[in-house]
Amino acid sequence: MDNRAQWGTRAGFILAAVGSAIGLGNIWRFPYIAYADGGGAFFLPYLIALLTAGIPILILEFTMGHKYRGSSPLTFARVSKKAEWLGWWQVLISFVISTYYAVIIGWALAYAFFSFKLSWGDDTGGFLMGDYLGAADTEIGTLGGIVPNVFIPLIIVWVITLGVLFKGVKKGIEAANRIFIPALVVLFMIIVVRALTLDGAEIGLNALFKPDWSRIGDSKVWIDAYGQIFFSLSIAFAIMITYSSYLPKKSDLTNNAFITGFSNSSFELLAGIGVFSALGFMAKASGVDISEVAADGVGLAFAVFPAIINEMPAFNEVFGFLFFTSLVLAGLSSLVSISETYIAAFQDKFNISRTKAVAIGGGLSALISILYATKGGLYLLDVVDHFVLSMGVGLSGLVEVILIAWVFRKVKSLQGHANELSDIRLGSWWVICLTVITPLLLGFMMIKNVYTDIIQPYGGYPVSFLVTYGWVALGLTLVAGFLFAARRWNNDVDAHNKEVS
Numbered sequence: 410m411d412n413r414a415q416w417g418t419r420a421g422f423i424l425a426a427v428g429s430a431i432g433l434g435n436i437w438r439f440p441y442i443a444y445a446d447g448g449g450a451f452f453l454p455y456l457i458a459l460l461t462a463g464i465p466i467l468i469l470e471f472t473m474g475h476k477y478r479g480s481s482p483l484t485f486a487r488v489s490k491k492a493e494w495l496g497w498w499q500v501l502i503s504f505v506i507s508t509y510y511a512v513i514i515g516w517a518l519a520y521a522f523f524s525f526k527l528s529w530g531d532d533t534g535g536f537l538m539g540d541y542l543g544a545a546d547t548e549i550g551t552l553g554g555i556v557p558n559v560f561i562p563l564i565i566v567w568v569i570t571l572g573v574l575f576k577g578v579k580k581g582i583e584a585a586n587r588i589f590i591p592a593l594v595v596l597f598m599i600i601v602v603r604a605l606t607l608d609g610a611e612i613g614l615n616a617l618f619k620p621d622w623s624r625i626g627d628s629k630v631w632i633d634a635y636g637q638i639f640f641s642l643s644i645a646f647a648i649m650i651t652y653s654s655y656l657p658k659k660s661d662l663t664n665n666a667f668i669t670g671f672s673n674s675s676f677e678l679l680a681g682i683g684v685f686s687a688l689g690f691m692a693k694a695s696g697v698d699i700s701e702v703a704a705d706g707v708g709l710a711f712a713v714f715p716a717i718i719n720e721m722p723a724f725n726e727v728f729g730f731l732f733f734t735s736l737v738l739a740g741l742s743s744l745v746s747i748s749e750t751y752i753a754a755f756q757d758k759f760n761i762s763r764t765k766a767v768a769i770g771g772g773l774s775a776l777i778s779i780l781y782a783t784k785g786g787l788y789l790l791d792v793v794d795h796f797v798l799s800m801g802v803g804l805s806g807l808v809e810v811i812l813i814a815w816v817f818r819k820v821k822s823l824q825g826h827a828n829e830l831s832d833i834r835l836g837s838w839w840v841i842c843l844t845v846i847t848p849l850l851l852g853f854m855m856i857k858n859v860y861t862d863i864i865q866p867y868g869g870y871p872v873s874f875l876v877t878y879g880w881v882a883l884g885l886t887l888v889a890g891f892l893f894a895a896r897r898w899n900n901d902v903d904a905h906n907k908e909v910s
């Protein structure tokens with residue numbers, strides 16, 4: 410009866426979940442946040458966030474996907490028809506993220522090739538904004554023509570991603586992650602060992618690990634810790650629910666969540682060591698303080714790292730190639746996971762084949778992504794990312810725990826479901842984390858974020874630009890979520906309910 414696709418092996422599922430979790434966030438976000446939020450002292454809030462929110466919600470999402478056996482909209486529809494919109498909202502947020510995430514992977518691909526000749530020259534920041542992206546003299550809010558060096562790698566990224574997705578869960582997603590993730594770990598280990606042996610590495614490590622306990626009382630530090638855990642574990646993106654809907658009936662859910670959570674954090678730590686060793690080297694080589702070279706995001710990866718690569722004593726090109734290839738691999742496995750959310754949702758709701766769902770969903774995302782392959786694309790990407798990702802994912806995560814824990818009161822039955830199948834038993838700590846700690850913390854975090862955004866327009870952009878591409882884009886995902894939920898199912902949503910209850 411049940412012809413839902415399935416993972417081939419337990420390791421295959423874990424690799425895919427870890428592949429989704431390990432993304433650009435681990436490499437370019439975690440190290441800087443840890444450094445800026447108290448160094449070694451940051452590990453305390455980080456660990457608390459992992460244990461009180463990250464892993465408990467991961468267990469929740471694994472259990473929901475497994476119990477209700479559906480994409481995010483189908484899973485929430487099976488919780489209650491009144492919750493379906495949330496599944497769609499998360500899927501649509503993921504859809505928007507996929508449109509620009511692909512572009513960043515495209516940049517990394519281009520830079521992997523630039524590494525062969527260190528084409529970025531001495532002024533790496535100028536090269537990025539001017540020669541490469543053509544953003545420097547483009548007015549914010551205008552697009553100003555397609556940039557071929559962004560457009561061509563973007564096409565390659567989509568060909569690989571959609572190629573993987575066309576092949577399905579086992580032969581596509583699982584098989585790709587079996588290659589991507591081990592390859593990523595090996596490449597990244599080489600980078601870390603090389604970085605650790607550079608002159609000045611200890612300066613960077615000191616900056617990353619020296620604890621500044623005075624920061625521990627600052628609410629920003631705690632918000633950053635919870636935000637990083639959410640983002641990094643791909644929670645509330647509809648991803649983990651979708652992936653766990655492909656688990657076989659007999660699957661250990663709790664243990665899988667712990668393995669995924671700890672693997673992701675281990676990689677995060679590894680990235681911190683690698684990135685800060687390299688930054689320490691750079692600070693020493695240019696005779697400046699570490700604070701002058703430390704950065705995150707696009708600036709770290711595409712301006713600071715090329716500068717570090719220029720300075721390296723030997724094998725600069727190889728190091729550059731390995732670094733940018735790592736970004737590509739980490740990014741691709743996350744892009745595959747986020748794209749699978751809407752492909753699965755379309756398949757479930759409209760009863761269409763995978764091939765059709767990939768062609769329509771993936772094709773549309775690829776088409777929209779061309780908007781960011783323009784000269785003004787960077788600004789657009791930055792604003793959409795801030796609102797849809799930082800704001801949207803946090804808000805939808807908050808709504809998720811409130812609906813599951815308080816409105817539909819499903820925590821107890823999900824606890825029973827997970828405990829029937831898993832080695833580790835979920836006790837009352839899990840219930841308390843989900844019903845009290847996470848809603849309170851996430852609620853506080855989102856109120857503060859929304860407030861900050863209102864009193865202080867993000868990134869100094871013109872307010873009209875922020876409203877159109879930030880607030881309106883976020884609002885549209887929500888409205889579209891309700892519209893999708895209002896449509897009739899071409900499939901029988903309740904068929905499974907009878908089976909599980």
Ligand code: PFF
Nearest residue numbers: 430432433434435641743747
């Ligand atoms: N866990 C991912 C990361 O740390 O980069 C978050 C993510 C972003 C997942 C974008 C998927 C994605 F498309």
